[in-house]
Amino acid sequence: MKVELPDLPVRSVLGDLDTALTGHGSAVLVAPPGTGKTTVVPLHLALTTLPESGRVVVAEPRRLAARAAAARMADLLGEPVGRTVGYSIRGERKVSAATRIEVVTSGLLVRRVQVDPELPGVSTVLLDECHERHLDADLLLALLLDVRAGLRDDLRLLAASATVAAERLGALLGSAPVVTAHARTYPIDIVHTAPARGERVEQHVARTIRAALSEAEGDILAFLPGVGEISRVRGLLSGWSEVDVLPLHGRLSTAKQDAALRKGPRRRVVLATAVAESSLTVPGVRIVVDSGKARVPRVDHRRGLPGLATVRVSAAVADQRAGRAGREGPGKAYRCWPRNEHAALPAFGEPEIRTAELSRLALELACWSTPDGSGLSWWDSPPAGPLAAGQELLRLLGATDTRGEVTERGRRMAALGLHPRLARALLDGAASTGARHAAEVVALLDAGATLTDIDAELRRLRDAADPAARRWRADVQKLAGLVSTDSRDGDPDAALVVALAHPERLARRRSPDSSVYLLAGGTAAELPAGSGLGDSEWLAVAEATRDPGRAHGVIRLAARADEQLAVRAAQELVSDVEEVSWSGGDVVARAVRRIGAITLTERPLRKPDPALVRSALVEGxxxxxxxxxxxxxxxxxxxxxxxxxxxxxxxxxxxxxxxxxxxxxxxxxxxxxxxxxxxxxxxxxxxxxxxxxxxxxxxxxxxxELAPERITVPTGSRIRVDYSSDEPVLAVKLQETFGWLTTPRIADGRVAVVLHLLSPAGRPAAVTADLDSFWRNGYQQVRADLRGRYPKHSWPEDPLAPEVKPRRRP
Incomplete structure (x- = not known):
């Protein structure tokens, strides 16, 4: 097929790219956004260079970008998507026997490599937007390098990026050549607009957009952290009837995403998440409004699942966003933060592998038979601590055995493309409660809820007409389709599905009149007033927060459960043990059955294990x-x-x-x-x-000899030495030391005994570790004091004179 490629900057380096791939088998393409790396390069490779060599697979980090890239290439060919160019994302696929270029998400391609590492029929894999450092993309690169080294030395790898450490990536690809395409750029006027005191990000962005509409020409692309902020800004701009305000994010329908990516008849304001930073082209944009915020992967402790945290963007991201204003002509970028704060931005964002929850990565590594990732070539190796935590979760969920090897259930979980918690809940929940019901609960856990009672939230979602409910129902349909052939009808039980995802969050009320529950994981959480769940002794908790200043966590989403369900769902946490401990000041021996930290039953032990008794005594x-x-x-x-x-x-x-x-x-x-x-x-x-x-x-x-218990004094008395302080002390009446020339020394003469010289009544009169000095310098003063108080006792002027005869102590 003869294709007329669009006149984009990347065309100038296609020859160099061909040479690099032909001679080395891999290459790094560095090309800024808008240069054609996502569309021109795949078309060139598949239809111009070596059309007989097989399919070109393009891996994109996001579903929206995969659909948009396929649509753009098909449009250049004058064909519908699914013929020469197709795409595959989770739950949606448009390809045919004629497809030569397939655009997929990185996560989906990871699954294909796991199923068939040889990737039959694929000649080239283009890894797009490598600089974004998504977890799936990093894993995919590591797996493909392993495949190329051991199975497919003919597989061509092309890593493409807008901004990347090209030399480091080239070295990872085996000293691959680096090919650079330079974009035609237009000048961009950078304007900083500081927020007013107390102004929310949505209000600030909406105010800046209004100013931009009156100050500059062209469509506006505004970057916001997430869907919620997009919705609120859209509401604040609802009075501007002369412009079209369009959202752009990954949770929109295909039709609405396409609407944002087409130039319209009127001026447009496109409100986008980070999805529009690099891999998508929004036509007509001459103005960028950047909130300076982004959502990045973090562990969501409330839900026990991967989540997103709002952070400041890096300087590299800010430059990339601003560059969107200069693709078609001179543009203007409004940055919603003070100019003096720009220098404090981090240079680059953190790779997801350093900050994300890694149980899903751990499952993929177990499926690849390298649980710790050793032997793979990583851009950044998985951190040991988070990876170990992910491996422990897999063991708890039954995805791996005690040796870390993947189980059959683990392979089925991995094939679903969900987080391991949700995959386990969907598979096992479908077998127990039916595919539809399990899918309803899993879709709810994935998206979050507004009510605390899961059953009440499910009833609301089934009938509601709001966008969130519609998205939930669409997700339910997709999830149910993944397991419907393997499941049977059962009794709907939301608590069971929740417990399968979060067995360590099964919870039992501490006492009948308490709102505090002990979770199997060992923490305590309180049920908020008005939840509708306060009459339940057991709960399957889906979400819980740890609010500062509170003695306990707060349960945000849960379902009624019971002990029988808890034992059934959390068999991995059930233990029957003999416990012998030191408690209440003595040894306590009992046989205990527990779910994690929750005690189910206990009874006294008559003949406990002697070794356990000994350990308890040592603890006492x-x-x-x-x-x-x-x-x-x-x-x-x-x-x-x-x-x-x-x-x-x-x-x-x-x-x-x-x-x-x-x-x-x-x-x-x-x-x-x-x-x-x-x-x-x-x-x-x-x-x-x-x-x-x-x-x-x-x-x-x-x-x-070294540490005598008693020391004999001149009167013949044997007096006990006190070793309880730092230095040994001999408390002796002064009169019994008359004639004693030197201080006694012990420990082979290394330590002088400290003498506490006492009055006849046994009260301290002097302290010395040097008798010779005391007789010469201190005795006369002590003598004068004691003579007046004890006149009947002898107080010689010379305590060392031969005629002084100390009396033996009785």
Whole structure:
């Protein structure tokens, strides 16, 4: 077929592209938006270069972009979509035997590669908009590189992007050549408009659009974060009868999307999400209004599913959006943020693989027989933590076994193209409640709800005429078609389908008069007033929030359940275990049946596992301290002396703190510990006797020499040394030290004993670790004080004189 390609900038590099693909088998094409990389290049490859070599598959990150690209190429050929050029997206396909170019979403092509890695009949895969770094696109690139390395060395890969780290991508493709096409650009006037104080983004954008309509010529393309903001801005602009205000986002019908992508008879304002940043061309646009916001993938903890968070755009995205105003002539871009804030924008956005919930990626990797992704060539490898969390969820849902290998159920889940939670709920729910009902609940979980009671929300959606309800019914139809042949009719039960998706969110009320529920996952959440669910002991929770400042989470979407349903839906979380623990100050042994953190039944255990009892006793010693043992004065003294020697001499003298002693329990508390069964048994263990097992030999023979229990003073008295503080202390009456020339030293002479010199009444009179200095400098003052208070006692002027005869202490 002879095709007259449109005169777009990419035509100038088609020869270089042919050379790169023919010689290397892969290439990187860097081409700004509007240069023809999405339409001209596939037409050239399929119909001009090597028409006999097979089909060209173009992978787009979004469904809207896939449909639009196919429609544009078919229009250039003067044919309907589905003949030479077709497309395939989830739930919709327009291709025929004559199709040479097929535009698909990245996620759909991942599934095709999984089913048949050799991609029969495909000669070239064009990966479009690589710079957007969608998770499916990154995975697809890694899988195709693996296919090309092991199965299809003849498969040609072309990575196309508007702005990308070309050298890094070229290296990933095996030192592939980089071909660059330069766009014809027109000057763009950049205007910054700061929001007023307290002004919402929708109000600010609507105000800026009104100003742009009066200040500049041409159609307006306005970028907003999401569908809700588009709807509200459209409402604020409803009074402008001289212009057509059109939405553009992925949830619109095909007809409405096409209307936004065609030049109209009147001036138009197109309100778009990020879908219009690069892969779509909106004709007639000479003005861009950029909210500066975008929705990016994040984990939606409320729904337990991948969600979207509103963030500031990167500088690269802002430039790409502004560039839309200069495709057909000089344009104007209004940025809805102050000029001085522009420099603070991040240079590029984060790749989705770094921020997204990764259970779906983990399932695809398990299907590829590489659960951790090792062996694949990644642009950015999956982060270990999120990937491990995704793998654990797959195990819980039965998609993988304990070794991480995909199960038959897991393969069926992956084939649906849904998040693993929703896929499991649809498959197993259809088998139990019927395909239609399971699809209704899954479509609701995917889209969200306005009421807390799921059954009430389902009744509302079945009869409502609003756009959200219509979209829900269309989604139900598609989902039911995926499983209708494998399911049977059953009793409708929304709670069962919810629990299949979120088994860890099955919840039981804490007490009959409480609105707080304990979830199987271990957290608590409160049912809001007026939910209509307050009479139910059990709930299957679909959505819950964690609001700052609240003691519990808040249940936002749930269905009535019961214990029988909970056990049925969450069999993976059901456990029958013997639990022996330290609770309430003693050992408690019981047989417990649980769903996750929720206790179903419990009964006392008569003969618990001795090993579990021992562990509970150790935990009791850890929680309440070694004081649970019987500590005599001698035992306490021995522990203090050993602690002193460890502190001053180190090894082999052992540490005596609680943590160290508990870590060495096998060395000193056995066999007594293993014979004990309760707290009272611990109190019968003589700590002094068992502690001696830690004495190091042969060094233990010097214990009395290195850390004497008592020291003999000049009167002949043997006085106990106190080792309980940092330094050893000898509390002795001053009169018993007369004639003592030097301070006693212990621990091989390394440590001087601190003397607490007492009055005849036993009260402190002086403290010293240097007797010689005390006799020379402090004694006379102490003597003068004590002579007046204790005149009947002898207070010699020279306490070291030979005639001083200290009396023996009785």
């Amino acid at each position: 010693l850890r929680v309440e301290g070694l004081g649970l043992l019987r500590w005599t004065e001698a035992a306490t003294s021995l522990r203090s002396r050993l602690a002193f020697l460890h502190a001053k001499l180190g090894a082999p003298w052992p540490p005596m703190d609680d943590a160290a002693l508990l870590a060495a329990a096998d060395a000193w508390l056995e066999p007594e510990l293993s014979r004990a069964t309760r707290r009272a048994d611990l109190g019968r263990i003589d700590a002094g006797n068992v502690l001696r097992r830690l004495l190091p030999w042969p060094e233990a023979s010097r214990l009395e």
